Amino acid sequence: MKKEKKTATLAQRINVLRASVMGANDGILSVAGIVVGVAGAATSSFAIFISGIAGMIAGTVSMAMGEYVSVNAEKDAQRKAIETQTVALDNDYEGEFAFVRDKYLASGIRPELADQAAREMMSEDPLKTTVRERFGFNVGEYTNPYSAAIASMISFPTGSILPLVSITLLPEQWRIIGTFIAVIIALSITGYTAAILGKANRWNGTKRNVIAGILTMLVTYGIGSLFA
Amino acid sequence: MAANEEVRVKKQKEKQTMSEKLNTLRAGVLGSNDGILTVVGVLFSVAAATNNQFTIFIAGLSDLLACAFSMASGEYASVSTQKDTEKSAVAQEAALLKSNYADQEAAVQKFYEERGVSAETSLAIAQDLMHKDALATVVNVKEDIQLGHYMNPWNAAFSSLIAASLGGAFPLIAMSLFSTAWQWPATIVAVLLSVTLTGFLSAKLGHGLVRTAIIRNVIVGIITMFIHYYVGQLF
Numbered sequence: 295m296k297k298e299k300k301t302a303t304l305a306q307r308i309n310v311l312r313a314s315v316m317g318a319n320d321g322i323l324s325v326a327g328i329v330v331g332v333a334g335a336a337t338s339s340f341a342i343f344i345s346g347i348a349g350m351i352a353g354t355v356s357m358a359m360g361e362y363v364s365v366n367a368e369k370d371a372q373r374k375a376i377e378t379q380t381v382a383l384d385n386d387y388e389g390e391f392a393f394v395r396d397k398y399l400a401s402g403i404r405p406e407l408a409d410q411a412a413r414e415m416m417s418e419d420p421l422k423t424t425v426r427e428r429f430g431f432n433v434g435e436y437t438n439p440y441s442a443a444i445a446s447m448i449s450f451p452t453g454s455i456l457p458l459v460s461i462t463l464l465p466e467q468w469r470i471i472g473t474f475i476a477v478i479i480a481l482s483i484t485g486y487t488a489a490i491l492g493k494a495n496r497w498n499g500t501k502r503n504v505i506a507g508i509l510t511m512l513v514t515y516g517i518g519s520l521f522a
Numbered sequence: 523m524a525a526n527e528e529v530r531v532k533k534q535k536e537k538q539t540m541s542e543k544l545n546t547l548r549a550g551v552l553g554s555n556d557g558i559l560t561v562v563g564v565l566f567s568v569a570a571a572t573n574n575q576f577t578i579f580i581a582g583l584s585d586l587l588a589c590a591f592s593m594a595s596g597e598y599a600s601v602s603t604q605k606d607t608e609k610s611a612v613a614q615e616a617a618l619l620k621s622n623y624a625d626q627e628a629a630v631q632k633f634y635e636e637r638g639v640s641a642e643t644s645l646a647i648a649q650d651l652m653h654k655d656a657l658a659t660v661v662n663v664k665e666d667i668q669l670g671h672y673m674n675p676w677n678a679a680f681s682s683l684i685a686a687s688l689g690g691a692f693p694l695i696a697m698s699l700f701s702t703a704w705q706w707p708a709t710i711v712a713v714l715l716s717v718t719l720t721g722f723l724s725a726k727l728g729h730g731l732v733r734t735a736i737i738r739n740v741i742v743g744i745i746t747m748f749i750h751y752y753v754g755q756l757f
Contacts, residue, residue, distance in 0.1 A: 327588025345581035352563030370730040411639045418638035494603040506595030
């Protein structure tokens with residue numbers, strides 16, 4: 295029992311760590327794209343800097359808002375699902391029963407067993423069963439999104455500092471290529487770390503991340519220079 | 523009677539792939555919303571800090587592209603990684619089936635017991651399903667994977683790219699097309715209209731409360747625009 299609790303908190307911690315790494319990754323990539331694009335249009339250092347800062351804040355704010363909206367939307371949907379099912383069970387129990395049974399039938403179970411299983415589940419807790427089968431969540435089980443959300447909101451601006459600093463501090467003729475290189479190195483580190491934390495293929499994870507970075511910066515630089 | 527059952531079962535299966543499509547659509551709507559908010563954020567901060575129309579435009583455009591590509595590559599990475607993880611999980615489960623069939627069957631039985639099905643019925647179901655397709659059953663029950671049913675990462679990336687770009691285009695076009703006198707109100711209206719739309723769509727697709735979602739989105743849009751304008755003023 296104790297071991298189960300330990301693995302749960304370890305999994306949570308890994309989740310938060312992974313959210314941090316992905317947040318930092320997002321920060322690096324989005325702001326790098328912006329500053330390289332604006333610099334490609336050969337505007338003033340002030341313009342590049344203010345665009346970068348704006349991008350950093352915009353990304354963080356939008357991430358925070360996105361989390362807030364998504365958490366509340368999920369709560370709404372769950373509340374609505376419970377209401378809908380309570381009414382449905384009152385008005386058309388047979389219809390709800392048939393839905394559950396047919397769903398199990400569709401997953402390949404023999405008709406008699408599907409019927410028996412539906413009967414047992416519906417007699418034990420019809421609301422929980424129908425909500426789970428129709429809407430895919432378990433009544434009473436709510437995930438805590440806050441720690442991962444806060445982690446990403448701290449790591450995003452942290453990540454974005456890298457391209458911001460390199461494009462601002464490097465001498466003008468080196469700033470774009472310097473930022474490019476700094477970003478690639480940073481993305482390979484975050485890509486690799488994210489792959490470890492997500493137990494994914496490390497080479498693939500790193501490679502995809504670096505290619506994404508190169509592609510983004512090439513596109514924004516290319517389009518920026520069209521306007522130069 | 524049997525024919526009716528067949529039709530009903532088929533409709534169930536179709537409904538399931540429908541809900542996957544709806545899920546993807548909803549992710550697209552959220553991506554657009556992200557695009558709207560980040561782009562208007564950058565536009566307002568930069569516009570509050572400088573009058574240079576070109577700077578404002580290029581900052582907004584770069585942000586739109588950066589945001590869209592970053593989101594798209596995030597989607598690509600996430601779906602590809604999922605594909606990798608699933609393939610290795612499937613291999614793992616296949617090996618376990620060979621080495622410890624009894625444990626695998628017990629896991630399937632437990633899955634149904636946890637849902638309220640009696641022990642005997644669960645066992646019968648487990649045996650029935652394992653007899654028909656052991657690997658598909660085990661990966662579905664233990665890892666929530668549909669065998670052979672892999673999402674295409676390119677599709678996910680591409681839809682994400684389009685969604686975020688479309689969203690960001692609203693405020694960018696409003697800000698760039700209108701003269702300086704009309705820019706701000708035009709962009710504000712464009713943002714409020716577009717987040718109303720995304721709020722409406724995401725509530726519809728996510729079985730949520732439509733009016734609440736719209737009001738929430740509008741308030742979030744207003745707060746976002748405020749924050750960025752005042753931050754820009756600092757510069």
